[in-house]
Amino acid sequence: MKVLSYGSLNIDNVYTVDHFVRSGETMSSLKMEVFSGGKGLNQSIALAKSGVSVWHAGAVGKKDGDFLLEQLEEVGVHTELISKLPVKTGHAIIQRDREGQNCILLFGGANQQVTREQADHVMEQFSEGDFLILQNEISEIGYIMQKAHEKKMKIVLNPSPMDEKIFTYPLDYVDYFILNEIEARDLCGHDGTGDELLELLAEKFPMAKIVLTLGEEGSIYKDQENAIRQPIFKVDVVDTTAAGDTFTGFFIGGLVLGETPRMAMENAAKASAIAVTRPGAAPSIPYRKELSEESSVSVK
Ligand code: RIB
Numbered sequence: 693m694k695v696l697s698y699g700s701l702n703i704d705n706v707y708t709v710d711h712f713v714r715s716g717e718t719m720s721s722l723k724m725e726v727f728s729g730g731k732g733l734n735q736s737i738a739l740a741k742s743g744v745s746v747w748h749a750g751a752v753g754k755k756d757g758d759f760l761l762e763q764l765e766e767v768g769v770h771t772e773l774i775s776k777l778p779v780k781t782g783h784a785i786i787q788r789d790r791e792g793q794n795c796i797l798l799f800g801g802a803n804q805q806v807t808r809e810q811a812d813h814v815m816e817q818f819s820e821g822d823f824l825i826l827q828n829e830i831s832e833i834g835y836i837m838q839k840a841h842e843k844k845m846k847i848v849l850n851p852s853p854m855d856e857k858i859f860t861y862p863l864d865y866v867d868y869f870i871l872n873e874i875e876a877r878d879l880c881g882h883d884g885t886g887d888e889l890l891e892l893l894a895e896k897f898p899m900a901k902i903v904l905t906l907g908e909e910g911s912i913y914k915d916q917e918n919a920i921r922q923p924i925f926k927v928d929v930v931d932t933t934a935a936g937d938t939f940t941g942f943f944i945g946g947l948v949l950g951e952t953p954r955m956a957m958e959n960a961a962k963a964s965a966i967a968v969t970r971p972g973a974a975p976s977i978p979y980r981k982e983l984s985e986e987s988s989v990s991v992k
Pocket of ligand 1: 700702704729730731732734783784796933934935936973
């Protein structure tokens with residue numbers, strides 16, 4: 693079984709700030725750092741660090757994207773399906789406040805230049821039973837899902853960042869949704885508690901397995917037979933960027949390695965707790981062996 697992560701690659705420009713800049717305000721930042729990021733890249737790195745073999749597909753700029761490929765290769769991610777295009781690499785402008793919370797502004801760049809031709813070439817390398825992991829930061833996602841469905845691949849969708857394009861995708865083909873409360877509300881078109889949202893999602897997508905993350909309230913996994921609740925691990929927060937991506941990578945990585953959904957949920961929660969104790973997106977993601985070494989995290 694192969695794992696394809698088809699998604700964004702960003703250069704994250706991270707500004708440490710006292711508070712998020714307000715409308716009309718000009719403000720000096722306290723520090724500026726550059727990290728590798730992009731939900732796709734972060735999830736590929738989390739999958740690789742969780743112990744599975746991953747192929748990343750997507751696009752970077754010819755002139756400024758090499759360091760992202762190097763970061764993927766350093767942890768063993770296959771990068772031959774990433775195109776180098778004569779455009780700018782995608783980037784993010786991230787404000788990180790004193791509490792470690794963030795707000796993110798994206799420029800799609802090469803991520804929005806993924807074409808059907810590229811997708812055809814990429815999808816030729818995969819077959820029935822292989823996993824496809826997607827977020828919502830590249831072009832042609834609906835087409836990629838269609839191709840993966842024809843091949844009987846297992847489709848994982850993290851509908852983040854949520855926008856109106858999501859509703860144009862063939863969502864009935866999704867095998868696993870991994871999403872937060874806000875994304876769940878938008879997808880259902882209803883407000884409600886975590887449990888209510890989960891029920892609505894299960895009604896709307898009866899064939900899908902759903903992982904709903906609820907911030908401080910932990911996360912819930914639901915399939916046709918089980919519902920599993922996973923509390924968060926309590927840590928001192930430094931930077932929440934890529935916490936969700938780490939969760940997704942370790943949850944799917946765990947399933948690929950044969951873990952039960954319960955074990956995969958616990959390890960995913962622990963890995964993302966460790967990630968928020970460190971600065972940056974991809975560099976904050978732990979290796980699987982750190983999950984048993986880390987003594988500073990405990991279940992809340
Ligand atoms: O999920 C965090 C990521 O979102 C950042 O790395 C940023 O690049 C955006 O894609």
